Amino acid sequence: MKRRDLILGSGAAIAGASILAPGAALSAGAIALPDDLATERLITVTAVKTRRRVVALTFDDGPHPVHTPQLLDMLKARRIRATFYVIGRNVARYPDIVKRMVDEGHEIGNHTWRHPFLSKLGKASVLRELDRTSEAIYKAVQRIPVTMRPPYGAMTRSQRQMVAAERDMPTILWSVDPEDWRRPGSDVVARRILSGAAPGAIILSHDIHGPTIRAMPATLDGLRAQGFRFQTVSMILGHRDWTKLRWRLPRVVAAKN
Numbered sequence: 001m002k003r004r005d006l007i008l009g010s011g012a013a014i015a016g017a018s019i020l021a022p023g024a025a026l027s028a029g030a031i032a033l034p035d036d037l038a039t040e041r042l043i044t045v046t047a048v049k050t051r052r053r054v055v056a057l058t059f060d061d062g063p064h065p066v067h068t069p070q071l072l073d074m075l076k077a078r079r080i081r082a083t084f085y086v087i088g089r090n091v092a093r094y095p096d097i098v099k100r101m102v103d104e105g106h107e108i109g110n111h112t113w114r115h116p117f118l119s120k121l122g123k124a125s126v127l128r129e130l131d132r133t134s135e136a137i138y139k140a141v142q143r144i145p146v147t148m149r150p151p152y153g154a155m156t157r158s159q160r161q162m163v164a165a166e167r168d169m170p171t172i173l174w175s176v177d178p179e180d181w182r183r184p185g186s187d188v189v190a191r192r193i194l195s196g197a198a199p200g201a202i203i204l205s206h207d208i209h210g211p212t213i214r215a216m217p218a219t220l221d222g223l224r225a226q227g228f229r230f231q232t233v234s235m236i237l238g239h240r241d242w243t244k245l246r247w248r249l250p251r252v253v254a255a256k257n
């Protein structure tokens with residue numbers, strides 16, 4: 001069963017072919033590979049084409065027991081929403097942090113169970129990585145993620161098409177990468193994000209590194225000083241707040257196709 005079968009009510013707009021609303025301020029050049037046009041299904045997103053000064057902050061690889069709560073404090077103090085691409089086994093370990101994310105308005109995305117190179121895995125293994133993670137997220141917050149991000153950005157085009165077809169999850173990449181995992185220092189991370197930010201940008205960083213967290217006050221305040229507002233990934237794609245969506249029980253997600 002595909003995930004769109006699980007969607008209730010008006011939340012259906014989040015999934016399937018309708019994910020690109022007619023007339024939405026999106027264009028293929030900025031957001032997608034040519035496949036998206038051919039299939040009318042959103043498959044791969046690196047940024048959103050818009051003139052509005054909005055960005056989506058995304059944080060990968062958490063939750064981390066120390067760093068993530070510190071980041072959540074910083075976001076909360078500024079009333080900023082972000083999207084967390086969480087690793088499933090970390091969700092199982094720290095479900096309370098994921099619950100806090102959702103309670104404070106953030107979006108949760110699927111970043112696989114054990115962070116493998118998906119491009120080296122077969123279809124069944126890829127889906128298992130995603131389904132196990134969606135189930136852990138559902139267990140923690142009673143919501144199912146509506147987008148995914150492959151570890152290392154590593155997924156083949158046919159795999160991205162497969163995940164879109166089988167799970168209605170677009171693959172969310174990024175347009176701004178401060179390479180914070182190389183630990184260049186907080187100042188450099190902040191400077192790279194501030195200089196890379198543009199309307200519709202999707203900004204990548206990792207909430208498991210202390211220097212990244214310490215870069216955030218200057219980054220967040222700097223982006224705001226540049227006139228940027230902050231939206232979650234679903235919101236910047238033109239959808240409603242993902243927490244307002246209602247879903248059926250998650251076990252169906254893992255049912256055999």
Ligand SMILES: [Zn+2]
Pocket residue numbers: 060061111115150151152
């Ligand atoms: Zn990652």
